[in-house]
Amino acid sequence: MAHRLKVAASLPTLILMSGRKLFKLPIRGPTLIYSRHHSHLSGRTCNNMTDKKNTTIRVALKGDEILGNPRYNKGSAFTVDERIAFELSGRLPWQVDTLDQQCERAYGQLKDHETDIRRNAFLQSLKAQNWVLYYALISRHLGELIPVIYTPTEAEAISNYSHLFRRSEGLYLSFPLADRMEKDYLLQTAGRQIDLIVVSDSEAILGIGDQGVGGIGISTAKAVIYTLVGGMNPSHTLPVVLDVGTNNQELLDDPLYVGWPEKRRRGEEYDQFVDKFVQLVRKHHPHCLLHFEDFGVTNAQRLLAKYRDAHAIFNDDVQGTGAVTLAALIAAIGVTKAKLRDQRIVVYGAGTAGLGIVRQLSRAMVALDESDESTDTISAEDAKKNFWLLDKHGLLTRALAGEGLVREGIEDFVREEPEWNGDDVKKDDQGRIRLLEVVKRVKPTVLIGTSTQPGAFTEEIVREMSKHVDRPIIFPLSNPSKLHEVTPKDANDWSEGKALIATGSPFPPVKIPNRDREYIIAECNNALIYPGLGLGAVITQSRTLSDTMLIAGTRALAALSPALKDPDDALLPDFQEAREANYEVAVAVAEQAIEEGSANVPWGKDEVKQKVREKMWAASYENLVFDPEGET
Numbered sequence: 001m002a003h004r005l006k007v008a009a010s011l012p013t014l015i016l017m018s019g020r021k022l023f024k025l026p027i028r029g030p031t032l033i034y035s036r037h038h039s040h041l042s043g044r045t046c047n048n049m050t051d052k053k054n055t056t057i058r059v060a061l062k063g064d065e066i067l068g069n070p071r072y073n074k075g076s077a078f079t080v081d082e083r084i085a086f087e088l089s090g091r092l093p094w095q096v097d098t099l100d101q102q103c104e105r106a107y108g109q110l111k112d113h114e115t116d117i118r119r120n121a122f123l124q125s126l127k128a129q130n131w132v133l134y135y136a137l138i139s140r141h142l143g144e145l146i147p148v149i150y151t152p153t154e155a156e157a158i159s160n161y162s163h164l165f166r167r168s169e170g171l172y173l174s175f176p177l178a179d180r181m182e183k184d185y186l187l188q189t190a191g192r193q194i195d196l197i198v199v200s201d202s203e204a205i206l207g208i209g210d211q212g213v214g215g216i217g218i219s220t221a222k223a224v225i226y227t228l229v230g231g232m233n234p235s236h237t238l239p240v241v242l243d244v245g246t247n248n249q250e251l252l253d254d255p256l257y258v259g260w261p262e263k264r265r266r267g268e269e270y271d272q273f274v275d276k277f278v279q280l281v282r283k284h285h286p287h288c289l290l291h292f293e294d295f296g297v298t299n300a301q302r303l304l305a306k307y308r309d310a311h312a313i314f315n316d317d318v319q320g321t322g323a324v325t326l327a328a329l330i331a332a333i334g335v336t337k338a339k340l341r342d343q344r345i346v347v348y349g350a351g352t353a354g355l356g357i358v359r360q361l362s363r364a365m366v367a368l369d370e371s372d373e374s375t376d377t378i379s380a381e382d383a384k385k386n387f388w389l390l391d392k393h394g395l396l397t398r399a400l401a402g403e404g405l406v407r408e409g410i411e412d413f414v415r416e417e418p419e420w421n422g423d424d425v426k427k428d429d430q431g432r433i434r435l436l437e438v439v440k441r442v443k444p445t446v447l448i449g450t451s452t453q454p455g456a457f458t459e460e461i462v463r464e465m466s467k468h469v470d471r472p473i474i475f476p477l478s479n480p481s482k483l484h485e486v487t488p489k490d491a492n493d494w495s496e497g498k499a500l501i502a503t504g505s506p507f508p509p510v511k512i513p514n515r516d517r518e519y520i521i522a523e524c525n526n527a528l529i530y531p532g533l534g535l536g537a538v539i540t541q542s543r544t545l546s547d548t549m550l551i552a553g554t555r556a557l558a559a560l561s562p563a564l565k566d567p568d569d570a571l572l573p574d575f576q577e578a579r580e581a582n583y584e585v586a587v588a589v590a591e592q593a594i595e596e597g598s599a600n601v602p603w604g605k606d607e608v609k610q611k612v613r614e615k616m617w618a619a620s621y622e623n624l625v626f627d628p629e630g631e632t
Ligand SMILES: NC(=O)C1=CN([C@@H]2O[C@H](COP(=O)(O)OP(=O)(O)OC[C@H]3O[C@@H](n4cnc5c(N)ncnc54)[C@H](O)[C@@H]3O)[C@@H](O)[C@H]2O)C=CC1
Pocket: 204, 205, 206, 207, 208, 296, 297, 316, 317, 320, 321, 324, 348, 349, 350, 351, 352, 353, 354, 390, 391, 392, 393, 394, 449, 450, 451, 452, 453, 477, 478, 479, 480, 483, 503, 504, 505, 524, 525, 526, 527
């Protein structure tokens, strides 16, 4: 346990006025203070989620209106003055709770729900009532609750979206209403500062494919993590779904489906719809970060290339996944004492994530070695030779490309060597070269899974890999947990405890054979880094999120790896420490943005730390004052 709750020595009091009398009451119950100990990151921390900011906001809502607005609602924590000013005294029970007491109560209620999907629904409903309480509660139990609001539970919530639907949770832009798009966009954003938009067209949600309008759930979950981990003010974020139809027949056949029940739009009409949206963002919020999530493989790469020079665009599945995997790999080769450029890397699943990873790792082989004066540099061409990609049709070779079976954009990474055509190469019935054969011949040091194929890294494959390298680096990254290519337990057992493992979704530690200790499985999920990457870009109002900014953030995360201090420890920081880690990532990204001239702010590198600290939103109540001209 990295955190615990402490009882404060003195209890705060509440001054209450009734008629002409003054009452001085202790606030009920002990005050719980969130404290950190035994942190890998202690001494480096930013403000955490419970820091007090003591700001005052003027609000024009009264009675049920303010109680029904999650941005301002404090529930039982409205102070006595506020209860009077906002006409709440008769609408609330007597006691004035602290945020800690509210968290304690809400945590108890959460625990009464027996399954994670019910806990997910409970938290959603809490979010619709009171943002501060929602974020404060999750931040107090970050490691425990991120899997409830994100992978793996959110995958289940999204796949049942139409049956669980209760209320709006973002901006729904439906294809047939394209003419109203600007109006709907402005209605949702009017009078608000927008720093971040997370948008999905739902074609490739996690590893569960096309989820139609339910994809709003991933935009929302990713935006929530920006707040929890990256300190992004929730009222400055906007989750969006582009409902361009769905090819998920189950959804189309479901009479309760709440999305637009038509086949997914493609080609020119799809492009025009997306472009209309992007141009709206550029017009109304030119400095906001536009985060693309879970688009299908063809569109993900294409849209990133199309817009990345025009606006600060970030594709999480390509760039975020590449960055977090690079951080985990830098940590792993710190343990094996090897160089990045000497790795032989097999990537199983050459879709959005797989390609994002090979692009990022190959770029880093060039960039990281260039900064290491003790070694020769490696050219971009040579870096590509360190990768072997497999997809549905096996190893991507020139011959496969000749059959038209290699997706556009991957050609750079197909294997050219004639040796893959030889008679001694074992092929399956269709003449394809499968993973076991690749592992036998390549003797990879690194095996990465982004295929959505559970169990693809079989015992034979893991044992074969372990024969040739001392510490096989195995990253089964497919989400949710049930889609992992191998469980950490099996990878650990089959490699006799030698594997260095990181996974896409959270897994419990495994026992290292013959040793009295456990190996903590690092969660190699882009959520561990994208909030800091995004915050670094937002804080500097950067015009772009460049590859060098991404590498700067990645290095910052890798430097926090627990494995650097103890090679048997996790490769990446725990999610419980993600906020502090992302502070460091944001600082590194912002400094790089200033250095390379893409920042658009009047301050310099020496102010970055302070600016990032100030920007990070913390879940604490602000003082509210009634003002008919105030916020609504
Ligand atoms: N850990 C993390 O941070 C991230 C994990 N992911 C996970 O990675 C997985 C893939 O995601 P995307 O790349 O977005 O999906 P995608 O659909 O673009 O890619 C999946 C690829 O796997 C290939 N594939 C399917 N069956 C295969 C087989 N039998 N053998 C080899 N390849 C096969 C598909 O043809 C496709 O190219 C998902 O489960 C997703 O949740 C994605 C992004 C980030």
